[in-house]
Amino acid sequence: MTGEARMEFLGQPEPGATRPFSRAVKAGGLVWVSGHSAPHDPARGIHRGATPAEEVRNALGFIAGLLAEAGSGLDRVVQVTMLISDRADYAACNAEYVKHFPGGLPARHTALFGVPTEARVGFACIALAD
DSSP: OTTOOOEEEESOOOTTOSSOSOSEEEETTEEEEEEEEOOOBGGGTBOOOSSHHHHHHHHHHHHHHHHHHTTOOGGGEEEEEEEESOGGGHHHHHHHHGGGOTTOOOEEEEEEOOSSOOOSEEEEEEEEOO
């Protein structure tokens, strides 16, 4: 159909999932990535990180993978939401965060998050696609 926007949902949850959202959505030349912390699955040897900086590194690595799946990358991110659970981690998170955007820092806002998780930091973003 002409004029109709096409949307591609990446990582849709199974019916009844406790996290009822897609990992990312691609539409109109953009990719919207839902909020994600670093993967954590101790039974499989996957750990979020021992420090705020490690959590930032691992979370942004996960986000980079989602963006790659959608035909984008961290170098194409235009806006980031950084979600932190403790204000005391803000400086350490920022020190690691800037390392992942050497070509220029995207627009960003930071918020405290109250999602039931042990994660210290999570990210959502919007990036250019293709």
